Amino acid sequence: MAVLIRSVRGLLLLTCAAAGCELAVDGELGQVRCTEPEAYGPPACPEGQTCRWGVCLPLGAPLGYACSTDADCAPAAVCLGGLGSGAAEAPRCTRSCCASSDCGPPGAGHVCWAAPEGAGRFCRPAAELGRSAPGSAPARAKCDDGAQCRSGRCIKGRCFDLCCDDSYCAGEDKTVRCRAEHDAETDATSFVCGPAAGKGEPLASCEDGGGCASGLCVELKEGLRVCAAPCCSSRQCGQVPVGEKLQAVACAAGEAVREPACARLLPEGARGSVGAPCQADKECRSGICVKDPGSGSYCGDVCCRDADCGDTARFACRPASRGASWFLQCVRK
Numbered sequence: 001m002a003v004l005i006r007s008v009r010g011l012l013l014l015t016c017a018a019a020g021c022e023l024a025v026d027g028e029l030g031q032v033r034c035t036e037p038e039a040y041g042p043p044a045c046p047e048g049q050t051c052r053w054g055v056c057l058p059l060g061a062p063l064g065y066a067c068s069t070d071a072d073c074a075p076a077a078v079c080l081g082g083l084g085s086g087a088a089e090a091p092r093c094t095r096s097c098c099a100s101s102d103c104g105p106p107g108a109g110h111v112c113w114a115a116p117e118g119a120g121r122f123c124r125p126a127a128e129l130g131r132s133a134p135g136s137a138p139a140r141a142k143c144d145d146g147a148q149c150r151s152g153r154c155i156k157g158r159c160f161d162l163c164c165d166d167s168y169c170a171g172e173d174k175t176v177r178c179r180a181e182h183d184a185e186t187d188a189t190s191f192v193c194g195p196a197a198g199k200g201e202p203l204a205s206c207e208d209g210g211g212c213a214s215g216l217c218v219e220l221k222e223g224l225r226v227c228a229a230p231c232c233s234s235r236q237c238g239q240v241p242v243g244e245k246l247q248a249v250a251c252a253a254g255e256a257v258r259e260p261a262c263a264r265l266l267p268e269g270a271r272g273s274v275g276a277p278c279q280a281d282k283e284c285r286s287g288i289c290v291k292d293p294g295s296g297s298y299c300g301d302v303c304c305r306d307a308d309c310g311d312t313a314r315f316a317c318r319p320a321s322r323g324a325s326w327f328l329q330c331v332r333k
Helices: none
Strands: 002-007 010-017 020-025 050-052 055-057 078-080 092-094 110-114 121-125 176-183 188-195 217-221 224-227 239-242 245-252 261-265 315-322 325-332
Touching: 078 315, 092 121, 217 261, 224 239
Parallel strands: none
Antiparallel strands: 002 010, 010 020, 050 055, 078 092, 110 121, 176 188, 217 224, 239 245, 245 261, 315 325
8 A cells, every 4th residue: 555645845655565664755765757657667767666656666576577586576476486387487576366356457467377287376477378468357257358358368258267265256146156167278177256066055065066156075084075165274164063073174275176175174173373383284273284493393374375374474375395296385484
């Protein structure tokens, strides 16, 4: 959030982000005025500065630009490599996303993309993915071509986009849900906005995906199959009756579906929240104890963005390996 304040010294710009607020004083920092919103570097602004609110500011590189560390990137962005053409791909600024609307204004040309080799979504230039330059229409809006859609994708007359929960699919049609569906772009199953597959709500008993609104039915244990919803933290997953007791369900990635879903049954006593000290997975509400010999092991969790990890001053949502695959996980900064 930014607030422009007029004072006797000129223009004050108060810029606030998750890490705090910074005050820039016009004149003191030699700011240059500009007219192209979000333009980065020459000719609109000096090298390394972005046009924001009519002035050039040293906010860090926007999405898609080369970087060495997170500090090189604009607020809320991270520096990651290997996001499409293999681990050798040069690092650049990106951010995790749930849908293309998380990737800035359409004119910047970035869309939300599900990484095909792991459980994570990141903002990437639409042109690199063979998509149309994005428009503004949300998921499931009627379309003639991808240029009308915020995702840059129009499939069977409807804008096609990813989601993390039903809120990304809000609209006049109440039958549209965030559901598991095959994505031809990655040749894998992703959560996208589409018609509910069935009537079963999260954790309702099911026989197959056709009975679940999410289109996903998972087996938590032998004889216990439930509808699984997408999730961004284990806190969203609730409990199920097992015999005479209730047991917690965790958010898991790369199991029943590539992307995070409430799909893992936890043992009794799995209560530790993100950051709580632990010795074993069974102690954590997520079923994930992150081993850290240096400063002590702690409970992590599956996540979609930093805010899912609780204290963003201490924890961040970053790619982490677990076995042969990777997913986004809450880790210490």
